[in-house]
Amino acid sequence: MRPENYQAISHPPSNEYELNFGPNHPGIEGNYALKVKLHGDVVVAARADGGYLHRGFEKLMEGRLWIQNIALVPRICVPDPVPMEVCYSMAVEALNDMEVPERAQWLRVLQLELSRIAAHLFTFGGHAATTGMYTTMYWGVADRDQILDLFEEWTGGRVYHIYNIPGGVRRDIPAGFLDRVSHTMDYIESRLPDYDNLFFTNQVFVDRARDTGPMNQQQALEWGVTGPNLRATGLAFDVRRDDPYLVYDQIDFDIPTEAPGDAWARTLVRRQELKQSIHIVRQVVEKLPSVSGPVRTQIPNPLAWNVPAGETYTRVESSKGELGYYVVSDGGDKPYRVHIRGPSSMHAVQVLEQLAVGARLEDVAQIMFSLDACPPEVDR
Amino acid sequence: MSKTVTPWLDNLLQEIEGIEIRRKDSRRVRIDIAADSLPTLLELLRGRAGYVHLSAITCVDWIDESQFELVYQLWSYESQSLVSAHIRIARDPGVYVSVFDLYQPAAFFERDIHEMFGVYFEGSPDMSKFILTEWNGPPPMRKEFDAEAWVNETFERKEYQPDWLKEITEQGGGIVKSPEEARQKKP
Amino acid sequence: MKNMKEIDIPIEASVEQSRTNPLARVFDELVRFCRSRSMFMLHYCTGCGAIELPPAMTSRFDMERLGIQPMVTPRQADILLITGYVSIKTLKRVILTYEQMGSPKYVIGICSCTVNGGMYWQSYATAKQLDQYLPVDLYIAGCMPRPEAVLEGMRKLMDRIRSGEADGWKDYYRRYDWYLGNQQHLFGDDWQTPADVIGEASHYDLAGSGTEGEHTHLLQQCQKPLEPQQTFFQIGGSLEVKGESHE
Numbered sequence A: 001m002r003p004e005n006y007q008a009i010s011h012p013p014s015n016e017y018e019l020n021f022g023p024n025h026p027g028i029e030g031n032y033a034l035k036v037k038l039h040g041d042v043v044v045a046a047r048a049d050g051g052y053l054h055r056g057f058e059k060l061m062e063g064r065l066w067i068q069n070i071a072l073v074p075r076i077c078v079p080d081p082v083p084m085e086v087c088y089s090m091a092v093e094a095l096n097d098m099e100v101p102e103r104a105q106w107l108r109v110l111q112l113e114l115s116r117i118a119a120h121l122f123t124f125g126g127h128a129a130t131t132g133m134y135t136t137m138y139w140g141v142a143d144r145d146q147i148l149d150l151f152e153e154w155t156g157g158r159v160y161h162i163y164n165i166p167g168g169v170r171r172d173i174p175a176g177f178l179d180r181v182s183h184t185m186d187y188i189e190s191r192l193p194d195y196d197n198l199f200f201t202n203q204v205f206v207d208r209a210r211d212t213g214p215m216n217q218q219q220a221l222e223w224g225v226t227g228p229n230l231r232a233t234g235l236a237f238d239v240r241r242d243d244p245y246l247v248y249d250q251i252d253f254d255i256p257t258e259a260p261g262d263a264w265a266r267t268l269v270r271r272q273e274l275k276q277s278i279h280i281v282r283q284v285v286e287k288l289p290s291v292s293g294p295v296r297t298q299i300p301n302p303l304a305w306n307v308p309a310g311e312t313y314t315r316v317e318s319s320k321g322e323l324g325y326y327v328v329s330d331g332g333d334k335p336y337r338v339h340i341r342g343p344s345s346m347h348a349v350q351v352l353e354q355l356a357v358g359a360r361l362e363d364v365a366q367i368m369f370s371l372d373a374c375p376p377e378v379d380r
Numbered sequence B: 001m002s003k004t005v006t007p008w009l010d011n012l013l014q015e016i017e018g019i020e021i022r023r024k025d026s027r028r029v030r031i032d033i034a035a036d037s038l039p040t041l042l043e044l045l046r047g048r049a050g051y052v053h054l055s056a057i058t059c060v061d062w063i064d065e066s067q068f069e070l071v072y073q074l075w076s077y078e079s080q081s082l083v084s085a086h087i088r089i090a091r092d093p094g095v096y097v098s099v100f101d102l103y104q105p106a107a108f109f110e111r112d113i114h115e116m117f118g119v120y121f122e123g124s125p126d127m128s129k130f131i132l133t134e135w136n137g138p139p140p141m142r143k144e145f146d147a148e149a150w151v152n153e154t155f156e157r158k159e160y161q162p163d164w165l166k167e168i169t170e171q172g173g174g175i176v177k178s179p180e181e182a183r184q185k186k187p
Numbered sequence C: 001m002k003n004m005k006e007i008d009i010p011i012e013a014s015v016e017q018s019r020t021n022p023l024a025r026v027f028d029e030l031v032r033f034c035r036s037r038s039m040f041m042l043h044y045c046t047g048c049g050a051i052e053l054p055p056a057m058t059s060r061f062d063m064e065r066l067g068i069q070p071m072v073t074p075r076q077a078d079i080l081l082i083t084g085y086v087s088i089k090t091l092k093r094v095i096l097t098y099e100q101m102g103s104p105k106y107v108i109g110i111c112s113c114t115v116n117g118g119m120y121w122q123s124y125a126t127a128k129q130l131d132q133y134l135p136v137d138l139y140i141a142g143c144m145p146r147p148e149a150v151l152e153g154m155r156k157l158m159d160r161i162r163s164g165e166a167d168g169w170k171d172y173y174r175r176y177d178w179y180l181g182n183q184q185h186l187f188g189d190d191w192q193t194p195a196d197v198i199g200e201a202s203h204y205d206l207a208g209s210g211t212e213g214e215h216t217h218l219l220q221q222c223q224k225p226l227e228p229q230q231t232f233f234q235i236g237g238s239l240e241v242k243g244e245s246h247e
């Protein structure tokens, strides 16, 4: 019904208009918004509008014990929660000068890579959906569920695992688990040709993604782009190799790159990373039985755990890019300050604003998915 | 290519006033520097040493010393090392210069620090609110802002008095110790 | 805090209109059955619980076999799924969305965060109890609930629609003053939405003693005619320069 105070809004006749793109929009990833200014259907300016998923994590973490925060951190990036746990645990370990048992490190790598595969499959699904290919979305989500099943058996949680704690991991893998991991990897690898046919070499997708949202290496470096998006511009940089953490320096893997830097290249890089991750998981599966020992070091009573004063910046490579935690302790039982540098805080704000300009409106969603932007990471 | 910061850079840096360099390990260098000299340092690091990637800017509120600490994390793709530059600025009025002309990612971090801590960055392209557009209170990340008190004042808690619990309590059972009591016992 | 207290409003028994058609009850039954069998849920991910919806919708758990499908516009949707915590900024949009949906409409609160704030109980940015701002028909607790739980919740809602118990939307009209009071408490006194809820309430014959009150009076005082939204592209940024080149 029309409210009594209804008045039609008159606009001057113009080809230019502004549009709210999101937060309640099927093309937007998560709960996020863009204000776009259009000329016809070409975007001439875009401004990101975030904060819909803001929970004030950095404040919350200052009010909780070191160990309690483990339950908080995975919520920061929902599709790919494991790097959050690992990175935070690594930061606390660095503050404590704590050694992590080798077996725990391998288990963490296994978890990180499984999570990366799951996140990439999810992103492919979302990206395909924005180009109208819903079958890929159905497949991607269903195949991701295979990995979530592994996680569930391993840690008890499908999405949030709360499995990594400072000093190691909570418990060892169940009996026969590695066989099931290998089996799932075989399955996912056998699916890759299907994905190629359906999505990656699909002419509809290639035509739409080619030359959409291009950036060159120079721009990418200027804008602080990291992760697969940077590698899609031809720079082979990966925190796992260039600033190694855990046992990544003992693992053999390639860093796939592509030169063009458009949406198509970014997706192809992820497609090849999927293969590399499967390769890494296989190595871990092979290696794990020969690494014995405990899976965590003794930590003091976690309810009265005063972490020595200091500061540290740890970073890991998440599926979206470089993830960093800056943690300051003043010697108390709670963090003094935690700052989370999510990779998407660059991709979803400045980079997206720049890349959307010149694109057509229907490609904006595609650009956002090809950047693999994760809004909760921006808002925190 | 050496994996550490090259010695000539060390010498160069020594010439900047009020600088203190600490090497944490082969890939991590911590630099404490006077607030005035930071733009010079960043220019040197970016222009001469290849530290082109600004990973993060963090603000830490040292309320007891009445100072804000700003930490700039810089990564070099060439020497593969991370420099963290620390400066202190006065908490009041909390104004500093933007490094946007050197590092574009700074725009996001400075905007974020502005709304969370109220530090103003002169020359930053956009200081409007991004996340907290509907927030009228003080900058929430400052230490003096007590989020829990604000929540208690603004929201009501749900009361948990399910019938089954009442029944048990009538028979003398139920929750013997409230969570608050249980927590207090701990050292 | 005083306006946050729940006031007891006698809910008038809906006036039984004398129904002349002998088949009226049969029709009612039929309509409710049809409603419960084709539900369109609005596609709006407010929080992290939304990540379990794609599995629930796609081939593995396949909600569609229950007749539930995502819908992209609020005006065609029946169910508003609140998937997790709502930050205050989102809550405003959620209320706007809810008021745009056509009746009958149902709200499901997924996740513990919608019940009582969940693990963000001390966060300054999230609203704690969803049912103070919107009538919630069903909660699905869990952090986060599994897809099976979501399906189970949907089945419950179907049953409640069939039996006519899911009438939260009527409650919104009957006690609009109370809901509005809570909204004003959080968003400030000048909070207004484009929908004319009181008018709708009388349209549906649901206006009662709780529909209007001090808060709706406050709303009427503060109400301004709708104006074009301010342009977003005034503040100087690196973007603006590019905007002009397309002329």
Ligand code: SF4
Residues within 6 Å of the ligand: A075, C047, C048, C049, C083, C084, C085, C110, C111, C112, C113, C114, C118, C119, C142, C143, C144, C145
């Ligand atoms: S209940 Fe858990 S999963 Fe759901 S919104 Fe809250 S934190 Fe996220």
